[in-house]
Amino acid sequence: MNHSYKRGLAYLFSLIPGAGQMYIGLMNRGLQIMLFFWGTIAVISFVNVLEALGLLLVVLYFYSFFDAINAIRKHKEGIPVEDHPIINYNSLDATKRINKKIIGYVFIFLGAFKFLDEVMYLMKDYFIDSFYHNFDDITVSILLILIGVVILIRFNKNSKNVKQLPQPEE
Template structure:
């Protein structure tokens, strides 16, 4: 089925929409999801350095749309529509649980570092200028409450992952089927 070149061009400007218009739903959804998540992280959590990835995703999506459009309909049907970043294996399998169990100290350390950075960026850095400007501090505290909550949650998760592993490693394994013999009761 032939798709409109004009509509392809219009949809190509929205990351993922061009792929979905051309029938590559999984690829389009994953591109759109990646773009939306990075936008949310950089905006809502006040971490603008993540936004540097947005133009890369946008350009990839734009040019990938025209690469798919250049394929014939038969080639598009033969081309496997799959998620970017292998989302099917992550979502549909339990492998991610094993990865978390094996790498929870590393993930926990990353959570702690990210949380501390977020706290510094949002609670210390903006108030360095208070010597010159006293009025907006109340507004900024209120404005940064979501980031503060997420920061504390990330730090708590990281501490739990790091300390939880150490507690399990130091405790001897317990056998639930073991019953201690109390001896015979002779009266």
């Protein structure tokens, strides 16, 4: 990484998750951190699960901050810093295909949670009026469930076509 920058600005940007990494030239890493952090905030605001995901926000924030500070220190000491993404999607092979299954279940869980939350709200109020005002939230929750189901269906199709890796001989 041969990127020149002002260290004071780098420290200032490191207070924003992902921005410090992007300022010093670690675009992949910074973008992933930013997407994780702000995506978590979007999910929290959409699904209303602050208790469960609030801790994740704190962990992501501190990880981002100290990752940027560490990269700044390495750059200052002349140690090369490569822009490795946090999650390398190209390295997910047959042994790690369980990740897609988990992601599918997470989408189904979030969609079902939001759907049930909206349905319970509708049962409290006048059905027709509330349904009209919450139609977009209900539609998004059903869409989340459908995305999770599609991911799981594709996972099951792909797992049938995956060849078993040969086991090493002892």
